[in-house]
Amino acid sequence: MRLQPLPAFEDNYIWTLSDASGRAVVVDPGEAGPVLAAAEEGLTPIALLLTHHHADHIGGVDALLARWPDLPVYAPDDPRIPQATVRVGDGDTVEIAQWRFDVLAVPGHTRSHIAFHGHGHLFSGDTLFSLGCGRMFEGTAVQMLTSLDRLAALPADTLVCCGHEYSRSNAAFARVVDPDNAALRRREQEILDMRSVPRPTLPVALASELACNPFLRVDADAVRAAASHAAGTALTDRVDVFAALRRWKDGFRA
Numbered sequence: 001m002r003l004q005p006l007p008a009f010e011d012n013y014i015w016t017l018s019d020a021s022g023r024a025v026v027v028d029p030g031e032a033g034p035v036l037a038a039a040e041e042g043l044t045p046i047a048l049l050l051t052h053h054h055a056d057h058i059g060g061v062d063a064l065l066a067r068w069p070d071l072p073v074y075a076p077d078d079p080r081i082p083q084a085t086v087r088v089g090d091g092d093t094v095e096i097a098q099w100r101f102d103v104l105a106v107p108g109h110t111r112s113h114i115a116f117h118g119h120g121h122l123f124s125g126d127t128l129f130s131l132g133c134g135r136m137f138e139g140t141a142v143q144m145l146t147s148l149d150r151l152a153a154l155p156a157d158t159l160v161c162c163g164h165e166y167s168r169s170n171a172a173f174a175r176v177v178d179p180d181n182a183a184l185r186r187r188e189q190e191i192l193d194m195r196s197v198p199r200p201t202l203p204v205a206l207a208s209e210l211a212c213n214p215f216l217r218v219d220a221d222a223v224r225a226a227a228s229h230a231a232g233t234a235l236t237d238r239v240d241v242f243a244a245l246r247r248w249k250d251g252f253r254a
Contacts, residue, residue, distance in 0.1 A: 001119060003161070005200050006034035011165045012056050013202065015123055017099070018043060025049055025099055027116070027123045028163055030056040032063035039067075047096045048073045051125030052113040053080035057163060072096070078112040088114065106151065108144025109134035115151065122158050122206070124151060129162045130204045131187070132170035133215040135250065141243035145218070148242075152206070152216050159203035167191045167201035172254035174214050177226045177245065183211040218242045 005013040008031050016035075018024035022042040027049045029035050035045065048071055050058055058075075061083045065071060074094050075084035088094060090105035094116065101118035106127040116123040126134035127144075128151050136144050171188040178184055187208055191201045210216055217223045218241040227244040228235045235241045 003121065003159070003203065004038070005161070005202060006038060007165075007200075008034050008060075009056055012163060013161070013165065013200070014060075015161045016043060016045075017119070017121065019098065023097060025096055026064070027051070027161070028057040028125060029060035029064055030058065032060035032067075035060065035064060036067065045071060047071060047094075049094070049101070049116050049123060050075035050081055050084070051115060051123065051127075051163070052076065052110045053078050054110070054126070057125065058083070076112040076114045078110075090114070094118075104150055106147035108136055108139035108147045111138040113139075113147075117154060117158070120155075120157065120159055121203070122151065122154060122160050124160055124162045126163050127151065128160060128209070128213075128216075129164060129170055130160065130167040130191075130201060130209065131174045131184075131213050132166055132249070133213075133246070136246060141239050141246065144246070145239055145242045148215060152210060154206055156205070156207035156210065158206040160206055160209060161203045165200065165202070167204075168195055169254060173249055173252050174212065176252075177214045177248075178212075178217070178220070178222050180222065181212060183208070187212045214245060215242065218245070 002018045004016045014029045015027040016024045023046050025047045026045045073085045075081040077087040088103045092103040094101040101116040104115045106115045109126045194201045214223050218238045227241045230248045231244040
């Protein structure tokens with residue numbers, strides 16, 4: 001199988017997972033152009049997987065359906081995604097040709113956000129980023145942390161395929177939170193080297209995120225201490241630590 005991130009807009013990725021013949025599942029096509037260009041090079045979409053309703057993740061669906069009207073569109077049960085042909089939710093399985101994906105409900109960024117996990121890949125949309133997580137536009141800290149905990153429990157060799165190239169800015173924040181983390185320093189340098197070319201910093205192994213991402217490390221002493229300092233009060237509850245981190249990140253400027 002070939003995994004390929006198609007750059008879109010300023011920092012989005014449309015993910016494709018294809019076989020030797022070029023048949024591919026396409027994840028979160030925020031615009032059609034990159035997919036249509038890939039089709040000129042031999043890619044043949046056979047299904048669309050959508051993680052949530054935001055326009056930069058579904059905006060290209062109509063144009064792709066105009067080109068391939070029989071494409072199945074797998075999406076969460078949310079009326080804000082009217083193009084869906086198959087509604088899926090937590091615990092469902094998506095089977096397309098030789099591919100099989102488990103669906104995980106991961107609310108927090110949006111209330112109906114889902115992720116797709118299969119064949120060693122996690123398509124996490126805007127829930128989990130490298131060294132970061134999504135903003136909580138519709139969910140609560142409890143929901144988002146629960147969602148991140150679910151993703152963190154997947155096999156450590158899972159490749160995280162998220163929706164945005166935010167790694168460099170996320171690394172700047174993570175380093176302030178956890179400056180003595182040697183694994184984080186190595187990952188940050190890797191990110192800087194990749195972006196200088198430029199190359200995508202994704203996918204990234206979940207094991208790396210477990211070692212480096214402060215939003216997956218709310219139980220670590222250093223992360224808890226940094227969140228407490230930012231909040232101006234001692235925090236012991238892990239949800240409070242996460243919420244403080246997310247508020248801090250919302251206003252952070254490198």
